[in-house]
Amino acid sequence: MDVLLSVNNREQFFTLPVLPKEFKIQSGMKNETVDTISQGEIKLIGMKNLRSITLQSFFPNHDYSFLRDGECKGQYKAWDYVNMIEEWKNRRVPIRMIISDMPDHLGNMACSIENFEYGQQDGTGDIYYTLTLSEFKFIQLEQKEV
């Protein structure tokens, strides 16, 4: 499995050099409960929430044997990854996340960066991070002449 992050049709991209040890995708519904007088609570099914995912891992400062940076190998240092994500935030555009082992319609999604937390925590110079992404929906308005 690999996780690939890219921006603007792969203008810039990288695979996560160290995979998170786990990830979970949040995929909820916005349902409502109404209190009726004759039947108590009833459930009203609302619409889908946007899906979201939190990736937690580190950007390596050394050439570890377990790195998975594939075609980007040796191209980026630890702070380069942080820089890239910071720049993407400045651009205010959605990014794309592809998780290679998942079915395409689930694992390939346009995302917005919701939060990015990073820092060093031991003497290795590795940068530990938590990146929270949320699904981004493209909107197309249908129009016709009348």
Added chain:
Amino acid sequence: MHQLLNIKDNLQIDITPLVGSISWRSNINELGQQLTFDIAFNDDRYFPMNPVDLGSLIILNNQDEILRAIVVSEQRNGRGRIEYSCFDYAFYLNKSKAVYQFNKVTGKKAIETILNDFNVPIGNIVSIPTVINKIYREQAVSEIIKDILDIAKKATGMKYRMEMRQGKLYIEKQEDLMIKGTFQLASNIQPYDITNALSSPSRKRSIEEMKNSVQVVFNNHVIEDKRKEELIQQYGLLQEVTSIDKNDKAKARNLADKILKDLGKVFEENSVEIMGDDQVRAGRTMKIKEPITGMIGKYLINDVNHTVKNGIHKMQLGLGVI
């Protein structure tokens, strides 16, 4: 699914994907319905341009058309959502003033004259035989129409209901439209009667407006006197007097009966929250069965506020007795 269409310069754009919540309301005392909605706005580069502008025509659909309205106000707050408020074509009747002099024309003819002057398409107007002799000065057009219906009601006891449907004005007798609303919990579950899932019912009963005795006066003589003895026994005598002119003298008994039927009752002001049904509109009637507060029977919808948010359609109803 509810759908909002924006029509401007012969271009129809489905704005539903941008719309957060939709609400529309009607009130029995107001001609016309109000529609409000908010639209998502962002200045990021993938976000569609907002096509809505003042004066745009907005159509609310749910398979069939529910209402069409003109955007009359816009509220923007920073990068936040933009709120729009719209009124149906009755807006022009509410906001325009006019001078009219009616000389021995029937109510129907008088109303048709006004509507034609203001280019409001007429769907159907029932016969309003009451003769109108009145001068209106600088009054809102909708007030003039309402006054004509009021005169007709006073003379014949008949109540009328005004509605805009598909951009056309309908004036019909009030008892003509009984609705039976339904809702679906999911697309593969059969529809339920909306009155099965009432919430927050409240019921106010009062005899403040009750009249249990009606006298019709012609030339300072009481020519007709109708009473509801049972109500007088129970609540005491509450009397109404109405005068009549020569033309309507023959109808005095009929008039007294109708007024007594209209006012000789315990009045109720009720409200409920209920699942939404598009047919529900002020002026229509529906059956309610709610034993806890005791609302049982046919009720007149005085006002209704629909909201659609997050795919869920609910409404708040104000109900009165018929």
